[in-house]
Amino acid sequence: MPEEDLVELKFRLYDGTDIGPICYSAAATVAMLKERIIADWPKDKKVIPKTANDVKLISAGKILENNKTVSQCRVPFGELPGGVITMHVVVQPSLAKTKTEKKVDDSPRKSVCSCTIL
Template sequence: MAETTPQPQPQQQLEIRFRIYCGADLFQGIFPLSTTIESIKERIMSEWPQDQSVQPTSVDDIRLMHAENPLVSGRTLGEHRFLIIPGGVVTVLVIVQLPPELRRRAVGTNQDSRIGCTACCNLL
């Protein structure tokens, strides 16, 4: 009887670190590949630091990027490609892209000038 070698199981979850535009880590967690991008955005909204100059007003203001590729709403983590180093943590950049009317209003005031261009700078 031929002996079969066990096949490696495909990875069923990812350890992800979420980093915001200023370079600080928002949080880190282990997520099943079935996790939707919308549920991750909801968690980001709930854990967003109140002392940041840019505040997302809804999950639609949040963009997630990994290796210059967007994580698309309406999909799960398993439907995206990730650069995974064995035993490593995946870093996802969290970008707040305010609606155009809020960007114009923020730039026109004496508030932090980065508010209007945060998304632009991080997307380049």
């Protein structure tokens, strides 16, 4: 692989720790980055993603889409040769889990307010 096609990325977790820096091909997809993050995730963390869908990558204030490549996600300005790009990692539980939790919390509620309009 030519050296100019490689991008050095570092992933900042929610508690300030980092994964990387690791060199990736500019053609690597965001989904591939997420899989690598899950594989390299520190085992001592309380929050651990189970699938790539549980992980959101943020770069330059934008949530990255799985089908985009690293070269499409790079910010064109401010890049220095040999510089490391930091992406933030957010762990978000899957929707099926949150829907289940909501059903458990939902209980019939009685209205205790009785308003009178004069």
